[in-house]
Amino acid sequence: MKLLPVSFATTTVAVLLLASGCNNAPQATDTATAAAVTSDLFKIAPAEYATLAEQSLNHLAGKDFDAWSALLADDVQYDFPDGDQSTRTKLKGKQAVIDWWKNFRNLPAVTSMTVGEFNHMPIEVTGEPKGGATKGLYVISYFTTTLVINGQTVGLRMNFSTHFNADKKIDRYATYYDRTPVVKALGRNLLDEGKAGK
DSSP, X not given: OOOOOHHHHHHHHHHHHHHTTOSSOOOTTOHHHHHHHOOSSEEEOOTHHHHHHHHHHHHHHTTOHHHHHHTEEEEEEEEOXXXXXXXXXXXXXXXXXXXXXXXXXXXXXXEEEEEEEEEEEEEEEOSOOOTTOOXXXXXXXXXXXXXXXXXXXXXXXXXXXXXXXXXXXXXXXXXXXXXXXXXXXXXSOXXXXXXXXX
16 A cells, blocks of 8 residues: 655644544544544544643743743754755754744844644654654644734744654654744844854
């Protein structure tokens, strides 16, 4: 049997869960839903991973960097949505991830950041993923981020793919959203500035 890319698997889970009106992971007793989305490529993961993913995003938005750091693996990687697998900006290592976000959240122009309206889909990828992804436990999250930048309210719908290691620590964020409103409100492109400075 030919395995399909993980992107197909995650899309299938997202469509099935969102179509059923689920905002959180299905409970273990929901056997009809579980049977509908189980395949050789993935299975539904425990709901606790969705809780951890949401906590991590709330800590980031709330500038609680110590609490966020406690959820991250030392070798965590954070991928921004500014390119494909080979060109996107990637932060590697806990200190680099925390430092970048501390700098962003402490910019005078960025006066607030909140997250909400979460939809989480925890899955365990058992098939052979492609495009730089790995097997294991993921939470696919679709949510709203609201920032106030230079007095302007910027609303974004974001998709995050959060991967967990065997110790239940986050070792990878892959993010997907349109950065244009943030760049416009800031009046600068921080990712381009970072690449130019290297």
